Amino acid sequence: xxxxxxxxxxGLEEGKTMVADAPAAPAPGREGRRRHAKKxxxxxxxxxxxxxxxxxxxxxxxxxxxxxxxxxxxVWPSLFTSIDPFDARTCDLSAARQGPGPGHLFGRDNLGCxxxxxxxxxxxxxxxxxxxxxxxxxxxxxxxxIFAGYRGGAIDTLASRITEVFFAIPSVLGAxxxxxxLRGKYNSILLVILALSVLGWPMVYRIMRAAVITAKSQDFVxxxxxxxxxxxxxxxxxxxxxxxxxxxxxxxxxxxxxxxAEAALSFLGVGxxxxxxxxxxxxxxxxxxxxxxxxxxxFPALFLSITVLAFIMMGDAVRDALDPKLR
Amino acid sequence: MASGSExxxxxxxxxxxxPLTQGILYKKQIGAIKAVDGVSFDLRxxxxxxxxxxxxxxxxxxxxxxxxxEQPTSGSVRIGGRDISKARGGELKRMRRNIQMVMxxxxxxxxxxxxxxxxxxxxxxxxxxxxxxxDRRKKVQELxxxxxxxxDHINRYPHQFSGGQRQRIGIARGLALQPEVIVxxxxxxxxxxxxxxxxxxxxxxxxxxxGLAYIFIAHDLSVVRHISDRVGVMYLGKFVxxxxxxxxxxxxxxxxxxxxxxxxxxxxxxxREQRERIILQGDPPSPANPPSGCRFRTRCWKAQEICxxxxxxxxxxxxxxxxxxxxxxxxxxVVHAG
Numbered sequence: 001x002x003x004x005x006x007x008x009x010x011g012l013e014e015g016k017t018m019v020a021d022a023p024a025a026p027a028p029g030r031e032g033r034r035r036h037a038k039k040x041x042x043x044x045x046x047x048x049x050x051x052x053x054x055x056x057x058x059x060x061x062x063x064x065x066x067x068x069x070x071x072x073x074x075v076w077p078s079l080f081t082s083i084d085p086f087d088a089r090t091c092d093l094s095a096a097r098q099g100p101g102p103g104h105l106f107g108r109d110n111l112g113c114x115x116x117x118x119x120x121x122x123x124x125x126x127x128x129x130x131x132x133x134x135x136x137x138x139x140x141x142x143x144x145x146i147f148a149g150y151r152g153g154a155i156d157t158l159a160s161r162i163t164e165v166f167f168a169i170p171s172v173l174g175a176x177x178x179x180x181x182l183r184g185k186y187n188s189i190l191l192v193i194l195a196l197s198v199l200g201w202p203m204v205y206r207i208m209r210a211a212v213i214t215a216k217s218q219d220f221v222x223x224x225x226x227x228x229x230x231x232x233x234x235x236x237x238x239x240x241x242x243x244x245x246x247x248x249x250x251x252x253x254x255x256x257x258x259x260x261a262e263a264a265l266s267f268l269g270v271g272x273x274x275x276x277x278x279x280x281x282x283x284x285x286x287x288x289x290x291x292x293x294x295x296x297x298x299f300p301a302l303f304l305s306i307t308v309l310a311f312i313m314m315g316d317a318v319r320d321a322l323d324p325k326l327r
Numbered sequence: 328m329a330s331g332s333e334x335x336x337x338x339x340x341x342x343x344x345x346p347l348t349q350g351i352l353y354k355k356q357i358g359a360i361k362a363v364d365g366v367s368f369d370l371r372x373x374x375x376x377x378x379x380x381x382x383x384x385x386x387x388x389x390x391x392x393x394x395x396x397e398q399p400t401s402g403s404v405r406i407g408g409r410d411i412s413k414a415r416g417g418e419l420k421r422m423r424r425n426i427q428m429v430m431x432x433x434x435x436x437x438x439x440x441x442x443x444x445x446x447x448x449x450x451x452x453x454x455x456x457x458x459x460x461x462d463r464r465k466k467v468q469e470l471x472x473x474x475x476x477x478x479d480h481i482n483r484y485p486h487q488f489s490g491g492q493r494q495r496i497g498i499a500r501g502l503a504l505q506p507e508v509i510v511x512x513x514x515x516x517x518x519x520x521x522x523x524x525x526x527x528x529x530x531x532x533x534x535x536x537x538g539l540a541y542i543f544i545a546h547d548l549s550v551v552r553h554i555s556d557r558v559g560v561m562y563l564g565k566f567v568x569x570x571x572x573x574x575x576x577x578x579x580x581x582x583x584x585x586x587x588x589x590x591x592x593x594x595x596x597x598x599r600e601q602r603e604r605i606i607l608q609g610d611p612p613s614p615a616n617p618p619s620g621c622r623f624r625t626r627c628w629k630a631q632e633i634c635x636x637x638x639x640x641x642x643x644x645x646x647x648x649x650x651x652x653x654x655x656x657x658x659x660x661v662v663h664a665g
Contacts, residue, residue: 043464044482046440219436223500226394226428227450228420237449241440324440324484 046241050321060317066310074124083117085277090114097293109282109296110289118277119299125189125278127307130259133196134311138251141201145208146243150216150235156209163202171199172264179270192271196258207250211243218242245319252315256308279304335507335540336370336393336426341402343385343392347615361614362388364564365402367641370508373534375541377555377572379548379587381611385564386544390512393542394428395419406508424454427501431513433493437485443496444481447471450503457504470499473536475529491522495529502533510542515550527554548591552576560584563614563622566641570649578658580644580651583623588661603661621654629655 054060073080083090091113098108106115148159166174175195182191215221216239224234263280265271272278274285279300286296320326344359362385370376380386391397393404395411403410411422430436437446444467451463458466468478474495485493494514501509511530515523531554533539545551551558551572558575560568560583568581579585586605593602607626612618618625624634633654643649644656 042482043444044442045445046442049442049482219430219432220438222396223428223430223436223497224438224449225396226423227500227504228423228453229449230453233453237441238438242438322440325486 046322046324049324049327050318053321053327054317057317057321059313060321063310063313063317066306067314070123070127070307070310073120074127077121077124080120081114081117083114085113085117085121086275090117097289097296099295106299107295110285110293115296115299118282119279119303122277122279122282122300123303123307125272125276126259126262126280126304128189129192129196129262129278130255130307130311132193133200133258134251134255136193136197137200137204137254138247140197141204141206142208142247144201145205145247146212146235146239148205149209149212149243150231150239152213159205160209163205166199166202169199171261172268174199175261175265176268176270179265183270188271188273188276192262192265195265195270196261200254200258203254204247204251207246208243211246212239215239215242241322244322248315248319252312253308255311256304259304259307332372334369335372335407336542337403337405338369338393339367339403339405341366341389341392341404342400343388343397344400358615361564361617363392363399364614364617366561366564366566367402368559368566368569370540370542372507372540373538374557375534375543375555377551377558378542378544378561379546379551379558380561381546381587383611383614384561385614386546386561387512389561390428390510390542390544393510394426395423420454424457424504425506426508426510427504427506428510428512429494429497429501429514432517433490433497434517436497437493439485442482442484443467443471443476443488446485446496447499447503450500454504466503467499470503473502473533474499489522490518491525494518494522494526498526498529498533502537505537506539508540508542510544512544513546514543516545516547523550530554548576548587560587563611563617565622565652566650567623567653568649568651569641570651574647574649577660578647579661580647580649580656580658581623581653582627582629582655584651585659585661605661621652623653629653631655 078084091111092108093112095108096110096112098104098112100107104114104116106119109115109118144159144163148156175192175198178195178198179188179191182194186194216234221234221238224238229237259280260283261280262271262278263284266273266278266281267284272281274281282300283297283304286293286300290297341363342361342365343363344361346356347358347360348354349357364385366385366389368376378386378389388397392399392412395404395414399412402412404412406422406425409418409422411419411426414422441449444464447467447470448463451458451466464481468481471478471481476492476495476499480487485496488496494517498514514530515526518526527550530541530543534541541554543551543554555572557570558572559566560575560581562583568575568579568584575584576588579588582605586607589603589605605628609626612622612625618635619638620636621627621630621634621639624630627634631654637654639652639654641650641652644651644653647656647658
């Protein structure tokens with residue numbers, strides 16, 4: 001920690017008032033500083049620093065562990081349960097809505113099938129729909145938003161009017177229309193993702209555009225232009241990192257909305273259909289008998305909440321890590 | 328420092344009008360803000376031209392046009408003999424190496440999400456042939472040292488520095504491409520008085536070291552006097568007086584310059600009582616609709632009929648050794664009067 005102070009530079013001859021310009025950086029000895037001192041020789045950038053920071057955030061580690069478990073559950077559900085919920089022989093109608101007991105950890109649903117196995121197997125469809133829709137809307141909305149916000153003028157006006165058309169369509173009705181028109185041509189999961197993405201990107205677009213417009217008026221963008229930076233560099237090196245925070249927050253919150261929207265579409269007859277399983281479908285099925293048998297609704301809803309929470313926590317951690325002031 | 332060498336920057340009849348439009352679909356131009364309206368000057372190697380004037384007189388617009396961040400309405404900005412305002416694409420990018428800027432606000436002019444190394448290294452990334460990839464980091468550390476910062480702080484972020492240190496980072500970024508001209512747009516007005524002197528001294532030292540020419544824009548007359556070889560006084564988009572710093576400060580010929588100088592605070596209570604104060608009446612007129620003839624006539628105590636009819640040109644006038652734009656130019660030492 002024996003860094004020379006900035007006063008050791010040739011600036012020293014400038015006068016006695018140099019002391020007033022002493023480093024405003026945090027006092028040496030703090031953990032963050034020690035890390036910098038050790039890695040002084042290695043070039044740092046926003047992303048590598050963010051990664052170093054994330055690895056030490058408990059919130060990030062916990063959320064990533066949860067997400068990894070959920071992903072394993074989605075890919076290999078048989079690792080978690082020996083019961084195959086697609087096998088009708090595992091269901092026992094006479095034991096419908098039975099409470100938790102040996103062999104049936106969560107009890108049985110309205111048709112007497114094992115609730116635990118169904119919840120585990122439901123993860124795949126729900127997570128695929130939630131994550132892919134979130135990623136797709138973030139990419140489409142984000143790219144359009146950054147481009148329209150930076151360019152402004154006619155391009156911005158045109159893009160904004162187009163998104164207003166999408167905003168005017170009621171989302172469930174619109175998704176229903178898209179999914180039912182294209183039904184049969186594509187896999188039903190793909191259709192749900194497509195329908196939700198087409199209607200979901202304008203929200204990300206608006207947030208990105210607003211953040212970019214705020215960022216682009218700042219002097220550092222002017223400075224980059226004066227250096228001769230091209231549009232690509234300004235958009236992706238300067239504007240994107242300074243506009244990403246709000247998009248991350250909205251995108252992760254929307255993830256849960258998309259999983260729930262899938263349930264609404266299933267209920268209306270498009271999207272995932274029985275005997276296929278998804279959390280949304282399970283919640284919709286269990287809704288009618290919630291008063292007498294709450295568990296068939298509670299368990300998939302609990303898994304859904306944990307998934308959404310994990311993604312929101314991860315999003316928050318990433319957002320904080322990308323802000324050097326919060327490190 | 329100023330020598331009689333070739334000018335590095337030649338500005339001729341530079342005009343920048345911002346159109347005022349009306350209507351939503353069909354935009355009709357109903358007028359123009361005449362932010363810069365016919366400015367000409369030369370800047371030699373190693374020279375500092377100070378530009379002073381009150382808020383809204385077009386100083387910052389002039390800086391933006393010089394930097395080719397705004398297109399001039401007419402006129403030319405020649406750097407090394409070529410007009411930067413007409414350059415495009417690769418040529419413009421190459422020309423930018425010769426003119427860089429230091430911005431006013433050190434808190435917004437540095438990207439908060441880039442490390443100091445990335446900020447100062449960005450010029451090398453944009454102009455890839457200036458420094459080979461392996462050398463860039465070393466170059467950035469050299470630049471940090473040149474501006475009096477610790478080269479080990481290369482991985483820090485702007486918010487970990489004080490205002491004065493940030494301004495040094497901004498200066499290092501401007502120096503990276505080894506330009507001939509640096510436009511300083513109020514580089515110290517956002518800083519504490521104690522820090523101002525350090526940054527000014529740093530700029531002076533760098534000028535001696537690298538033979539830089541500065542355009543130094545400020546509204547603080549004493550700061551401009553300290554660093555400038557020549558001073559231009561701007562009023563409503565035009566130069567009203569242009570000359571060596573001693574000429575402008577000790578023998579101002581234009582009434583506006585005299586009024587400006589009479590407002591400079593005098594740190595001596597005795598002298599303060601004795602000196603003359605010229606208090607201008609009214610506000611500056613709108614640059615969208617400047618007065619006819621001399622733009623200063625509406626607030627000038629010397630104004631006559633001719634001032635409304637004939638626009639006074641910026642030229643050397645009888646009884647003065649430098650250029651001024653007043654029909655009744657007359658040297659008058661305001662600062663030492665009394």
